[in-house]
Amino acid sequence: MDAPGTNSINGAAFNVLNSIIGSGIICLPIALKNAGLVAGILLLILVGMISQFTTYTLVFTGKRTNAMSYSEVARQALGTTGYRILNASLIFSMLGALTTYLIIVGDILTALREAYLPALAWATRSATIIGVSVSCISPFLFFRNSGPLAKISCRTDYPLVLGSKVFPALGMLSFSFCSSHAAFQNFLGLEVRSLQNWRKCTMIATWAALVICCSFAVIGLMSFGSGVQANIFQNFPQNDPYVNVARLLFCLTLVLTFPLTFYPARDTLTHMLHIDQPQLARLSTREMVCSLTLFGLVIAAATQCTDLGMAYELVGAATATVIGFVFPSLIFLWSGSDLTVAKVLVSRPVASLLPLIERTKDTDEDNIAQGRQSVTLWSVGWFVFYFGITVFFVGTYSIIHR
Numbered sequence: 571m572d573a574p575g576t577n578s579i580n581g582a583a584f585n586v587l588n589s590i591i592g593s594g595i596i597c598l599p600i601a602l603k604n605a606g607l608v609a610g611i612l613l614l615i616l617v618g619m620i621s622q623f624t625t626y627t628l629v630f631t632g633k634r635t636n637a638m639s640y641s642e643v644a645r646q647a648l649g650t651t652g653y654r655i656l657n658a659s660l661i662f663s664m665l666g667a668l669t670t671y672l673i674i675v676g677d678i679l680t681a682l683r684e685a686y687l688p689a690l691a692w693a694t695r696s697a698t699i700i701g702v703s704v705s706c707i708s709p710f711l712f713f714r715n716s717g718p719l720a721k722i723s724c725r726t727d728y729p730l731v732l733g734s735k736v737f738p739a740l741g742m743l744s745f746s747f748c749s750s751h752a753a754f755q756n757f758l759g760l761e762v763r764s765l766q767n768w769r770k771c772t773m774i775a776t777w778a779a780l781v782i783c784c785s786f787a788v789i790g791l792m793s794f795g796s797g798v799q800a801n802i803f804q805n806f807p808q809n810d811p812y813v814n815v816a817r818l819l820f821c822l823t824l825v826l827t828f829p830l831t832f833y834p835a836r837d838t839l840t841h842m843l844h845i846d847q848p849q850l851a852r853l854s855t856r857e858m859v860c861s862l863t864l865f866g867l868v869i870a871a872a873t874q875c876t877d878l879g880m881a882y883e884l885v886g887a888a889t890a891t892v893i894g895f896v897f898p899s900l901i902f903l904w905s906g907s908d909l910t911v912a913k914v915l916v917s918r919p920v921a922s923l924l925p926l927i928e929r930t931k932d933t934d935e936d937n938i939a940q941g942r943q944s945v946t947l948w949s950v951g952w953f954v955f956y957f958g959i960t961v962f963f964v965g966t967y968s969i970i971h972r
Contacts, residue, residue, distance in 0.1 A: 578761060579771050585756045586625070586775035596674075597882045598783055599790030599798045607791065614784060620954050622776035624898035627951070628753045629768050631901050638754050647901040657838050659892045664835035665868055666885030671824040671831075672699050672872030673881060677801055678817045685808040696873040702825065703869050710829040711836075711861055800879030836861050880969060887965030895958025903951045 602610035628640065637643045641660075645653040676699040683693050693701075757768055791798055794805045803820070806813040836857075840846040845856040853861065875881050 579767050580774070582756055582760050582767075583771045583774040583778070585759060586771060587778050590621070590775065590779040594670075594882065594886075595783060595786055596802050597800050597879060598787035599794070599802055600800045600879055602787045602791045603796065603798055607788070610787070611784060614787065615780060618776050618780045618783075620957065621894060622772050623950060624894060624902075624954060625753045625776075626765075626769055626772050627902040627947075628898050629757045630765060632754060632757075633765065638758060640754060643901055644897060647904050648897075652897070652900075654842065656893070656897050657842050659889050659897070661835050661838050661842075663885060663889035663893055664831055664838075665864065665871075666881070666889060668828060668831055668835070668868045669871045669875065670878060670881050670885065671828055672703060672868060673875060673878050674801055675699065675702055675821050675824055676872060677878065678803055678821050681804070681808050682814060682817060685814070695876070699872050700869060703865070706825050707828050708865065711832055711865060800877070800882060832864070836864055839864065883965070883969050887961060887969060891958045891962045891965070895954050896962065899951045899955035899958065903948070903955065 598614075602614075604610075605613055628643065631647065632638055632643050635643055635646045637646055641653060641657060644656040648656075676695045679698050679702065680693075680695045683690055683698070687693070756771070757763060760767055760771070790802050790805075794802075797805065799805055803813070803817050808814075837846065840857055840860050843860070845854070845860065
């Protein structure tokens, strides 16, 4: 962990950008439709800025607590309960993402089958999802880790003002911008691990992601108007050969990305259940059962859920807001990451909090001693917390109620 990385600021920024922009980008046009064009763009910018703040402050707090993983920072700052809630949220978020992968694969391959192989009427959407999952994905899910996949893995990177589904749309936007889980991995890849470099890295990645996402969302909405769908590929003709090549390549990307998302979910769950045995070369029986159970749950959810937009909304509102907004802000505030918060949250003298508020040469703590910036960071932290809580409850309730 202490060995320096090899990435420059731009290289690390590209990795952060790659962790932000994933399959969730295809739902952004309908998110703008649901929120309204103007409100959607403003909310997308707000979510991007909040994500940049939380990604930066997670590492900021990690350096103060001498912990370089999201889960470990949560354990030190929020205790065992917070650690377990975070891990549960991470598992549900990753399983939700895997479910959306299979929904997209099922929708696209079914459309291609209807266009080119209409005689195969038995190949329904559910049969397609199960067939692809069992034949193409399952062989890669039972290694000890993702190392054997290295050679074959694929890296992936109309109301005009205010719509009627703002909070569900915020769930979609949160899902698209949720990258807090990869903060420490990308920070540790920096050749020079300073908070100044990390701030530049997250700023470059965030604004690049905002430009890409805003452009994609606006062009998609303006092109298809009120008829835009959650899977934007469904807005194109089924017999367009160029679009169908893109559809097929996108499916291939999701199929090859599936194991890379599945392994962290499985490993997190087996660790929580205390059944992980990393010293073994092969999976134990209990780990195998855990893998099969998770895989079966994802397949069942994908075959039963036909509304990709609702899946994105629910996963975003119920888990991405917790992982991306609520926990990072709570960790930042609770751990005493600046002098003002330390004085507010504990009755002990500030000096007794060391090393939580200990200054280091690469963390810009001199600025934290200044009252104005401390109050600003403290206020932003509380705003992010209440913003995440509001989107979580209102967004989740509105989706379930609908």
